[in-house]
Amino acid sequence: MELATFGGGCFWGVEALFRQQDGVIDAVSGYEGGETDNPTYQQVCTGTTGHAEVVQVTFDPQKISYQQLLAVFFDNHNPTELNRQGVDVGTQYRSAVFFHDQVQQQDALAFIQQLSQSTRFADKTIVTEVTPATTFFKAEEYHQDYLAKNGLGSCHI
Template sequence: MSLFGAAKSRMVDASDALPGRAEPITVPGRHEVLGTPLDGPYPEGTEIADFAMGCFWGVERLFWKLDGVVTTSVGYAGGHTPNPTYEEVCSGRTGHAEAVRVVFDPERVSYAELLKVFWEEHDPTQGHRQGNDIGTQYRSAIYYHSEAQREAAERTRAAYRPLLAEAGYGDITTEIAPAGPYYFAEDYHQQYLSSSKNPNGYCGLTANGVSCPVGVVSADG
């Protein structure tokens, strides 16, 4: 996905970031696959989880298939530039990660279960890359929306670290930070791998083969 400019492997400072713009990117009203609102309003009782695991196309498809997920979208999170474009994010000069927003019903799927998918379905030890996708926009990150989410993320990271080490992986480099502004990506990126768009499109997502023990590190403690 490094289609525009050279991939960047060093985080840009806020003072050096691109200025961006005030106008948000317009996105479709409905999810291409689930038929639910992309930008709300979301059903009462639902919660939001934001994850970055590399190229966001495959990550979004991974989560929209889960029972209990109400809607998903792809966007840019964790950076400095307001309302960035894809080209700007790929330049490495906005500080954003390619992220997926997951709106879920906690009565049907827990945040801990989403974290299990997050940890197992990519390599969280690679720093500013994911496989052949190199640059700060491909970093691993969890942007939490509550103290409960923060605690669950940190607890699962602590439990998963020795399991990855036993399997020969390096230390976890996943960023865990409070959720800031989330900027929707362009229309053509939303549900990019759906059957009506690009069912055989690029997906660099690769499971790491190490099981994360959710029963031991559930959000309930």
């Protein structure tokens, strides 16, 4: 099993999306990329901790590749919006790929370069940050599998 970590706005929709993918063993909502140890949702929402809302994906690379996960990620959020996704605004909602090794880093950068050279986002710049994975802090239990627990189909754009 391998790990992949993505931030694409509100983690509820991102988590639900990855849970639907064949080969994904688990998807966990959490926080990454900030300065505060064990941040709470309320702290992260202030924008002062530096964390992004992320989803840590455990996947079987024999069933789904990291490149396929990147495709799912970039197909389901707007990587040209800086520090926001739709109505969610703030650094915690930034588009981010937290890579776990050099291969993931290279794959993410190559994927972004291909997207940038395509006509998909017209003249807009992709602002997705690609940074090394740091400490992942699991979000509070009520955030885990939030959409399913609350009978919601989606909260994503």
